[in-house]
Amino acid sequence: MIIPTAKQIKEIDAFTISDEGISSIDLMERAAYSLTDAITSQWSTSTPIVVFAGPGNNGGDALAVARMLICGGYAVKTYLFNIASRISADCKEEAERLKSLGEGHLTEITSTFEPPELSADTLIIDGLFGTGLSRPLEGGFATLVRFINSTGCTVVSIDVPSGLMCEDNSSNNLESIVRASLTLTFQFRKLAFMFDENEMYVGKLKVLDIQLSSSKINSTSTPYEYIEADYIRELFKPRVNSGNKGTFGTAMIVAGQYGMAGAALLAGSACLRSGCGKVMVHTPLLNNNIIQIGLPEAIIHHDYNEKRFCNPISSDTRFDAICIGPGIGTHTDTSRALYDQIRRTRCPLVLDADALNIIARNKEWLDFLPAKTIITPHPLEFQRLTDCKNDGYSRLKVAQELSESHELIVILKGHHTAICLPDGRVYFNSTGNSGMATAGSGDVLSGIIVSLLAQHYQPSVAALIAVFLHGKAGDLASSTLGEYSITASDIVNNISNSFRDLLNM
Numbered sequence: 001m002i003i004p005t006a007k008q009i010k011e012i013d014a015f016t017i018s019d020e021g022i023s024s025i026d027l028m029e030r031a032a033y034s035l036t037d038a039i040t041s042q043w044s045t046s047t048p049i050v051v052f053a054g055p056g057n058n059g060g061d062a063l064a065v066a067r068m069l070i071c072g073g074y075a076v077k078t079y080l081f082n083i084a085s086r087i088s089a090d091c092k093e094e095a096e097r098l099k100s101l102g103e104g105h106l107t108e109i110t111s112t113f114e115p116p117e118l119s120a121d122t123l124i125i126d127g128l129f130g131t132g133l134s135r136p137l138e139g140g141f142a143t144l145v146r147f148i149n150s151t152g153c154t155v156v157s158i159d160v161p162s163g164l165m166c167e168d169n170s171s172n173n174l175e176s177i178v179r180a181s182l183t184l185t186f187q188f189r190k191l192a193f194m195f196d197e198n199e200m201y202v203g204k205l206k207v208l209d210i211q212l213s214s215s216k217i218n219s220t221s222t223p224y225e226y227i228e229a230d231y232i233r234e235l236f237k238p239r240v241n242s243g244n245k246g247t248f249g250t251a252m253i254v255a256g257q258y259g260m261a262g263a264a265l266l267a268g269s270a271c272l273r274s275g276c277g278k279v280m281v282h283t284p285l286l287n288n289n290i291i292q293i294g295l296p297e298a299i300i301h302h303d304y305n306e307k308r309f310c311n312p313i314s315s316d317t318r319f320d321a322i323c324i325g326p327g328i329g330t331h332t333d334t335s336r337a338l339y340d341q342i343r344r345t346r347c348p349l350v351l352d353a354d355a356l357n358i359i360a361r362n363k364e365w366l367d368f369l370p371a372k373t374i375i376t377p378h379p380l381e382f383q384r385l386t387d388c389k390n391d392g393y394s395r396l397k398v399a400q401e402l403s404e405s406h407e408l409i410v411i412l413k414g415h416h417t418a419i420c421l422p423d424g425r426v427y428f429n430s431t432g433n434s435g436m437a438t439a440g441s442g443d444v445l446s447g448i449i450v451s452l453l454a455q456h457y458q459p460s461v462a463a464l465i466a467v468f469l470h471g472k473a474g475d476l477a478s479s480t481l482g483e484y485s486i487t488a489s490d491i492v493n494n495i496s497n498s499f500r501d502l503l504n505m
């Protein structure tokens, strides 16, 4: 599903109204029905409800929900903030409809507001601002948001937590954003929801289908997409029954300085579990026994150095894709070897972990990375690499620029990992959980990517499939072990289930 900008949402909204013969107030009512349905399925009529409505259509939605809840037997108090005497036409109409239920349901605030006493079990419905927010909240609205956040009550935000911009929050006033427990958003995830630091505002997210025009949605051009199983499934090539191990390619993994052999084991075993024909692990001599024993299916390719990657692989060695980085350390010898290895590499390449830390100290190397190289930084690695600002939007913009200018595939790891492609598109992943934020998880991802590259998947496709499968394997691990107890090995152990689940095998 696409992730449109707030401006595009407005256009889709307007097209639905003009082309599908539905009035804006009826579209608002349709949206309010689905909101009410989501609320009543979770909270009973014994829950006291307080609704805060703003001056735009987000406020209109909130007023319609208040009316529907009252009609459903809920005790609801509603406050409409009409400070500047400029409320939208549909918000005004919804206020009239609510008033028509009788006295006392609606309090209109036109100047100062005395916050009510709220019992701990009160459910707050936040309909102050949605996609129409044009600047950070300040003054009375900022005070109101701070009040809402201080109550300790459960908060349901309509469409967007009030105060959160749909895209860029790098200059927002973070104290003036509602911290929702649940956000009921219309039709599309918003770009800001994809950034880890905004999870504290969005809370749990539920997307409500309000049947906006599908033809307009399909013709809306946006670089951002949220990818789910159906999309990924279509990217798979069938496996040829007559294939031999040569058909499915040879992956080379350069990993594990002495003391970090686990990184090589994890990347290697993930690679073997992801379908490639042969896995070679280039690793220092002292890792020999542990890798032979831990990964009997892999072929060990020794570095002459006992402890670290020092000798680039000879160009006589045949392999179809190479991954460099898990646990290799950042020693100057390794740095020199990495330089030579990148310079001589002609096949698809994945760079992860310490390889990225070395490049962060030699940023000019970015200029000669082969086209379509995949890099897989977590936020800190990316910051070291680019000196970008620390918020999700700024980071994404820098990643997009880097991807386009250097023709790289940048996998920005996070809860919704972003895969930035050189043509400007960005895909956000839908699988994964907090349990995967554990040592070695990234090594597993690199192993899956290089396996798919060795099977001759295009780098962009390999990146998309690998990120999805990796997250899914983590979700399957968490379904039996729980998010607290997952280890990177558990992710590896669930790669096969992840394939089976995705491909309905």
Ligand SMILES: NC(=O)C1=CN([C@@H]2O[C@H](COP(=O)(O)OP(=O)(O)OC[C@H]3O[C@@H](n4cnc5c(N)ncnc54)[C@H](O)[C@@H]3O)[C@@H](O)[C@H]2O)[C@@H](O)CC1
Binding pocket: 009, 010, 012, 013, 027, 028, 031, 054, 055, 056, 057, 058, 059, 060, 061, 086, 088, 128, 129, 130, 131, 132, 133, 134, 135, 136, 137, 138, 141, 158, 159, 160, 186, 212
């Ligand atoms: N997209 C859709 O298809 C639908 C949208 N609906 C609702 O409509 C909302 C968008 O409505 P609007 O475009 O009216 O926008 P909002 O209701 O989000 O807010 C717009 C109002 O807020 C004011 N405003 C903006 N920033 C402000 C600030 N910092 N301080 C004070 N005032 C500020 C604007 O001047 C305007 O009066 C959505 O979030 C959603 O809740 C629904 O009614 C159903 C359909």
Ligand SMILES: [K+]
Binding pocket: 058, 126, 127, 128, 129, 130, 157, 158, 159, 160, 161, 162
């Ligand atoms: K809201």
